[in-house]
Amino acid sequence: MKPAPFDYLAAKSISEAVEALAASGGDGKIIAGGQSLMPMINFRLVKPTILVDINRIGGLDRIEKHDDRLRIGATVRHHMTATDVLVFEHLPILQDAMHHVAHLTVRNRGTFCGSVCHADPAAEMPMMTLLLNGTITAWSVRGERQIAASDFFLGSLVNALEPDEFVTSIEIDTLKPDTGWGFEEFSRRQGDFALACAATTLRIEDGVARSVRFALMGVGETPLRLAAIEEIIDGKTVSESLLDQVSEALNDFLQPNTDLHASADYRRHLAGALARRALRDAWKRADLRKGKTDD
Numbered sequence: 001m002k003p004a005p006f007d008y009l010a011a012k013s014i015s016e017a018v019e020a021l022a023a024s025g026g027d028g029k030i031i032a033g034g035q036s037l038m039p040m041i042n043f044r045l046v047k048p049t050i051l052v053d054i055n056r057i058g059g060l061d062r063i064e065k066h067d068d069r070l071r072i073g074a075t076v077r078h079h080m081t082a083t084d085v086l087v088f089e090h091l092p093i094l095q096d097a098m099h100h101v102a103h104l105t106v107r108n109r110g111t112f113c114g115s116v117c118h119a120d121p122a123a124e125m126p127m128m129t130l131l132l133n134g135t136i137t138a139w140s141v142r143g144e145r146q147i148a149a150s151d152f153f154l155g156s157l158v159n160a161l162e163p164d165e166f167v168t169s170i171e172i173d174t175l176k177p178d179t180g181w182g183f184e185e186f187s188r189r190q191g192d193f194a195l196a197c198a199a200t201t202l203r204i205e206d207g208v209a210r211s212v213r214f215a216l217m218g219v220g221e222t223p224l225r226l227a228a229i230e231e232i233i234d235g236k237t238v239s240e241s242l243l244d245q246v247s248e249a250l251n252d253f254l255q256p257n258t259d260l261h262a263s264a265d266y267r268r269h270l271a272g273a274l275a276r277r278a279l280r281d282a283w284k285r286a287d288l289r290k291g292k293t294d295d
């Protein structure tokens, strides 16, 4: 298939980009890595009247640490996130997650922010943004606004941006030195979108889990941050009986769809199994890291 005709603007500044989006009356699209947008345009699933290319805007290709948060700019590629020294030091769970994103060629072009904006329910970065209390910064001709990740994902491929808004950066929490993490994903082949995935972080205080965060993807229309599961784990030791409790709660709670790739029952089973592994890993790592920070 070939795309419907469209205009193209290589914006040189944020203001040029937002003015072009505003002038398009809602029919313009930002292009970042183009890894998801171009196939959709070629299949005519979307027909933008103008593509606003943000790759030449200066200053958006940086990962910066501000206090205990990392700010990831709109043109930071997956490969840069996967190999960045700040991510290595302060967010090892994000490095783990990145290894599951597509293949090197796609990671060389695809961007962290583009993936979050695309809001695929089986993509890793939307879930990580939710897990790590992300804040999305969006610009339009009306100025800047911040959107909490918990308010951003509205449905499969649907986000909370207005049509004339452009994400310039996303901030996410770093992990404290004594925080353990687990990231477990299942896909048919390396680099495929996940059938299901679980991610969690926790600390150990006085022998019990604290500051628990738990998220899943591939089992709903959006990535899921599950406060009910976090509450079950908070204040407890991660033991096999606690993991049984978590699996049972997930079984009762999750309502995945059956599709070409997997049945609802299989996805529910996967979510329970991956949650158990991720929580075991997080507990072990928290124990190890606590030992090191106590020394």
Ligand SMILES: Cc1cc2nc3c(=O)[nH]c(=O)nc-3n(C[C@H](O)[C@H](O)[C@H](O)COP(=O)(O)OP(=O)(O)OC[C@H]3O[C@@H](n4cnc5c(N)ncnc54)[C@H](O)[C@@H]3O)c2cc1C
Pocket: 029, 030, 031, 032, 033, 034, 035, 036, 037, 038, 054, 074, 100, 101, 102, 103, 106, 109, 110, 111, 112, 113, 114, 115, 117, 118, 122, 123, 124, 125, 165, 166, 167, 168, 191, 192, 193, 194
């Ligand atoms: C073969 C293949 C396998 C893949 N496998 C995976 C996988 O396993 N896991 C995974 O997570 N992803 C996967 N992807 C998707 C890949 O990660 C994409 O890079 C990502 O989803 C989109 O990033 P992008 O920068 O290419 O965005 P684009 O394709 O440029 O844009 C995607 C959408 O987001 C919008 N957008 C982009 N940036 C902004 C912005 N700054 N502000 C506002 N809107 C914006 C665009 O308008 C468009 O609607 C795969 C892609 C391919 C082609």
